[in-house]
Amino acid sequence: MRFKLLAAGAVLGATALVLAGCSGGGGGTPSSSSSAGPTKELQIGFITPLTGPSASTGLDAQAGAEAVVAEWNKEHLLPGYSIKLDIEDDGGTPETGVLAYQKLHDQGVKIFAGTMNSSVAIAVANAVSADPDALYFISGAQTQVPLDAQSGNMMFALQTTNQVFADANLNYIKDTAKPKKVALLVENSDFGVAEKQQVEAHWASGSPKIVLEETFDRSLTDFSSILAKVRDSGADAVYVGAAGVTFPAAIFTQADSLGLKVKKFMNAGLMGQALIDAGGQAIDGITSADSYISTADTAMNKKFVKEYKAANSGKEPGGTVSFGYDSVGLILQAIKQVKSADDTHAIADALRSGTWQMTTGKVTFDDTGRVVRGNFIISVKNGKLTLVKKTPAPTPTPTQAPSPSPTN
Amino acid sequence: MNAIFEQLVNGLATGAVYALVAAGLSLLFKGLDTVNFAHGEFYVLGGVAVFVITRQFALNPWWGLLLAVVATGVLGVVVHFLLIGLLRENPLNVLLATFGVSLLISNLVSYFFAGTPQPVQPFVPGALIAGPIVIAYQRLIAAAVSLVAVVGLMIWLRRSRQGRSLRAVADNREGARIIGINTRSVDRLLFVIAGVTAGLAGALMSPVTQVDPFGGLPVMVTAFVVVVLGGVGSVGGALIGGLVLGVAEALTVALAGVQWSPAVGYVLLLLVLLFRGPIEQRIRMNRRVSA
Numbered sequence: 001m002r003f004k005l006l007a008a009g010a011v012l013g014a015t016a017l018v019l020a021g022c023s024g025g026g027g028g029t030p031s032s033s034s035s036a037g038p039t040k041e042l043q044i045g046f047i048t049p050l051t052g053p054s055a056s057t058g059l060d061a062q063a064g065a066e067a068v069v070a071e072w073n074k075e076h077l078l079p080g081y082s083i084k085l086d087i088e089d090d091g092g093t094p095e096t097g098v099l100a101y102q103k104l105h106d107q108g109v110k111i112f113a114g115t116m117n118s119s120v121a122i123a124v125a126n127a128v129s130a131d132p133d134a135l136y137f138i139s140g141a142q143t144q145v146p147l148d149a150q151s152g153n154m155m156f157a158l159q160t161t162n163q164v165f166a167d168a169n170l171n172y173i174k175d176t177a178k179p180k181k182v183a184l185l186v187e188n189s190d191f192g193v194a195e196k197q198q199v200e201a202h203w204a205s206g207s208p209k210i211v212l213e214e215t216f217d218r219s220l221t222d223f224s225s226i227l228a229k230v231r232d233s234g235a236d237a238v239y240v241g242a243a244g245v246t247f248p249a250a251i252f253t254q255a256d257s258l259g260l261k262v263k264k265f266m267n268a269g270l271m272g273q274a275l276i277d278a279g280g281q282a283i284d285g286i287t288s289a290d291s292y293i294s295t296a297d298t299a300m301n302k303k304f305v306k307e308y309k310a311a312n313s314g315k316e317p318g319g320t321v322s323f324g325y326d327s328v329g330l331i332l333q334a335i336k337q338v339k340s341a342d343d344t345h346a347i348a349d350a351l352r353s354g355t356w357q358m359t360t361g362k363v364t365f366d367d368t369g370r371v372v373r374g375n376f377i378i379s380v381k382n383g384k385l386t387l388v389k390k391t392p393a394p395t396p397t398p399t400q401a402p403s404p405s406p407t408n
Numbered sequence: 409m410n411a412i413f414e415q416l417v418n419g420l421a422t423g424a425v426y427a428l429v430a431a432g433l434s435l436l437f438k439g440l441d442t443v444n445f446a447h448g449e450f451y452v453l454g455g456v457a458v459f460v461i462t463r464q465f466a467l468n469p470w471w472g473l474l475l476a477v478v479a480t481g482v483l484g485v486v487v488h489f490l491l492i493g494l495l496r497e498n499p500l501n502v503l504l505a506t507f508g509v510s511l512l513i514s515n516l517v518s519y520f521f522a523g524t525p526q527p528v529q530p531f532v533p534g535a536l537i538a539g540p541i542v543i544a545y546q547r548l549i550a551a552a553v554s555l556v557a558v559v560g561l562m563i564w565l566r567r568s569r570q571g572r573s574l575r576a577v578a579d580n581r582e583g584a585r586i587i588g589i590n591t592r593s594v595d596r597l598l599f600v601i602a603g604v605t606a607g608l609a610g611a612l613m614s615p616v617t618q619v620d621p622f623g624g625l626p627v628m629v630t631a632f633v634v635v636v637l638g639g640v641g642s643v644g645g646a647l648i649g650g651l652v653l654g655v656a657e658a659l660t661v662a663l664a665g666v667q668w669s670p671a672v673g674y675v676l677l678l679l680v681l682l683f684r685g686p687i688e689q690r691i692r693m694n695r696r697v698s699a
Contacts, residue, residue: 051515053622056523188667215667219626221617224418224547225661225669231542232411246525250618253527257544257616258535278618280527 042081042341044069044328045104047090047097047114047124048139053244054092056274057116057320061139062087064317064324065113067308068332078336085328090115094123101127105134110344113327116140116320125155135344139327140320142269147368154348156369158327160291160394162194165268168375168391169289170202176389177287179237179263183212183230185223185251186241195241195267211235216247223254230260237263245270248286249278256282263287271378271385272318279380287379292319292360293387296376301359326358330371333357363393414541415662416655421543421551423654425609428554429627430634430646431561432605438641439578439598442499445506446487447631448624449513450480450603454610455619456517458528469531473611480607481600488599492592510624518621525623530615550612555647557608561601562643570597578641633673637680652676 046065049058069085072078086109088100097120101112110133115121118141125146128136138146138157142165146155173179184199186192192215203210212233214226230238238255240248248266255262268289275283294305294316304325308317317325334350335341352365363373377388433447457479458472487509495501530546565571576584577594585591610619610627617623634653638645656672 051518053518053523055518059522214665217667217670219629219670220666221620221623221626222422222613224422224544224616225415225658226666228411228414228418228542229662246618246620249525249527253618254544254616257530257533257546258542259537274522274524278524278527282527 039080039082040341042078042083042335043107043109043111044083044085044331045101045109045112045114046085046087046324046328047100047104047112047120048087048324049092049116049120050087050089052092054117057140058090058092060318060320061114061116061324063308063312064321064326065139065328066324067304067311067321068325068329071307072329072332078332081335081341083332090117090120090124092117092120094119097121097124098127100124105131111135111137111331111341111347113137113331114139114324116323118143118145122146125149128155133344135331135348137327137331139323144368144370147370150369153352153369154344156330156348156351156365156371158323158330158371159269160373160375161370162198162268164394165289165291165375166195166198166202167394168377169265169268170199172289172377172389172391173237173239173265173287174203174207177237177263177265179208179265181211181233181235182208182237182239182265183214183233183235183262184210184239184241185214185216185226185230187243187247188215188217189243191243192241199239199241208237221250223251224258227251227255227258227260230255230262231258235262237265240266242267245272245275245278249275249280249283252279252286253282268375269319271376271380272320273316273385274318274320276380276383276385281383284380284382287377287388289375289391290319290378291373291375292322293376293378293385294318295385295387296360298357298359298361300357304359322359326360330356330358411540412659412662414543415658417541417543418547419655419658420651421547421654422658423651424551424554424558424647425613425650426630426634426654427558427647427650428605428609430631430638430650431558431643432602433628433631434635434638434641434646435574435578435643436598436602437635439574440492440502440595442502443506444487444599444602445503445628446509446513446624447602447606448626448628449510449517450483450606450624451610451613451627452517452619452621452624453480453483453513454607454612455528455614455623457607458611458614459526459619462528463526469529469615472528472614473531473608476607476611477604480603484599484601484603485596487603488596492595492599514622514624517619521619521621523621525618525620527618528614544616546612546615550609550616553612554609557605558643558647561605562647565643570594574598630673633677636677 048061049055065085069083073083086104088104090097090100101124115124115138121138121141121143122145125136128134132152136155142159142161144161147157186196212229212235240251252264264286266288271288271290305317333356334347337350338346355362355364363371366372372393374393375391379386379388429451436444454476457476458469461467461472461475462469491502491505495505531549532545535542535544565575573589574594576589577591581591634646634649638649653673657669660669660672
């Protein structure tokens with residue numbers, strides 16, 4: 001009898017413990033108790049190219065986004081939340097990008113970042129706009145189209161437009177580097193044509209003088225015929241306008257093999273380790289503008305670089321890594337200020353009205369949701385990215401001309 | 409005038425490499441009545457071989473050339489076994505499967521290259537300077553080796569027993585089988601030759617153009633144009649077609665601008681398709697009349 005009573009008591013006690021554990025609130029113990037209190041899961045969807053020709057930029061951005069999330073989780077910088085990054089591959093194509101967004105959205109994600117290609121960003125933005133509560137932060141693409149087309153002020157972009165990039169880059173070449181005769185080689189695409197127009201507009205005074213203009217097909221790999229014309233033109237500098245590091249690397253490598261000694265310039269936004277890897281010694285001396293350099297003198301950047309190098313065998317983060325780190329980091333800073341991830345409109349309002357810290361310094365957002373930031377003039381010297389000068393942030397102008405991204 | 413002459417030299421050098429890539433594709437097309445969509449990726453793998461030898465093992469790039477030949481030849485045997493051995497009953501399946509192989513190779517290379525084209529060092533650095541003409545030694549090597557390989561292939565096809573078997577199968581598979589030629593063995597040899605020619609060309613050009621994981625498709629398209637220009641199954645035709653295309657492209661760059669260069673191949677292709685049939689028909693009719 002005594003044994004039966006003991007057994008019944010044990011069963012009742014165990015049942016009570018289980019019920020207490022399941023009850024959650026109402027004065028009970030939180031479900032996932034810790035010293036920091038109850039935590040909710042904050043899902044951030046990160047859409048990026050992990051396969052296809054843009055995979056290198058997408059993988060870099062993913063690494064940056066993962067680094068900032070790990071940092072915030074580790075240091076409990078967002079009280080009450082456990083941050084989870086849900087990563088989906090957009091393959092660098094609009095169709096896959098939209099599928100990636102829809103998959104994340106179906107899982108209940110309301111906050112999105114990523115996309116490195118303009119065409120993908122535009123397609124994803126169209127899909128995002130169907131949900132008025134969805135917040136979308138474009139990490140890498142430079143296109144202005146989604147920002148201009150939005151109706152709910154829920155979209156943001158980290159990159160400056162090509163116009164701002166071009167001002168920094170082309171004015172530096174004109175006023176400081178001062179080549180006399182330039183051969184302008186651009187790819188036959190909307191990006192290349194836009195770049196050619198920028199160059200012609202900035203150097204319309206004839207200083208420097210454009211002595212050769214060639215528009216090459218993106219399938220071209222052998223530039224010997226063009227380089228023969230460059231030598232024949234008497235140019236002392238070559239400016240390459242192309243999306244991605246492949247073309248400047250190939251052109252200057254082939255120029256080097258032909259013994260062609262020229263000053264080397266290219267469109268902005270490509271100064272990173274990928275360029276050095278692709279061009280080797282042949283791109284030593286190349287100069288252009290970019291939005292990030294790992295030697296940027298801010299506490300956040302120093303910490304970011306230190307931790308990234310520790311986690312990646314001493315490899316320094318490039319610009320595309322910082323895109324992921326900064327875009328997700330800015331979202332988290334805004335959530336922290338709002339003290340809730342539930343109201344995405346409040347997060348968006350906070351982003352638009354505040355001043356925020358990025359790896360490269362403090363930034364604000366213009367009326368369209370684009371970050372207002374300065375850039376860097378960077379040169380490759382002895383295989384290292386070297387800061388030449390910092391250009392100031394432009395005055396925000398909502399009517400900046402849209403242009404395709406160099407990562408396309 | 410000097411510029412034109414320099415472009416002519418450039419065009420001939422490029423054309424010789426076009427001929428080498430197209431020769432293998434042409435033979436395979438004629439022999440198996442199917443298109444190997446992975447042919448361009450064999451070209452990429454040739455470059456990968458040089459990259460591995462020079463960048464991973466820091467060895468002389470000539471070893472890369474050897475590795476390219478061996479690796480693409482072996483891969484040719486593997487692809488033949490997997491595709492022809494298992495799918496030969498349905499040519500459409502073979503065609504689609506080669507497309508799958510093409511995607512597999514390009515994405516694998518892209519994965520290992522982190523999506524970025526990789527430079528490789530030239531076999532011989534520097535350039536030959538002859539007055540106003542400057543041409544990289546690497547390009548001269550690529551042209552010379554390509555020419556030797558194509559001419560060697562032509563001689564081998566005519567003089568050797570295996571070469572004659574291969575031509576017999578290409579001309580009449582059933583007839584060749586009846587007279588005792590092992591067509592399966594010939595098919596395998598075709599894949600090996602196609603793989604080696606593409607791989608050799610890719611290895612030779614990799615220091616000039618870098619190794620692009622997705623560079624196979626443009627090469628494949630160019631090879632197609634050369635095959636049509638020179639005639640399907642003709643290595644000599646591929647040589648002429650390659651040189652004609654190379655020179656035409658280079659002169660177009662010199663005289664009109666590089667933006668017109670990609671159109672040259674297609675214009676030549678169109679002209680050949682429009683006029684070759686009627687011209688050949690007229691020649692045959694004249695022969696009959698004179699006979």
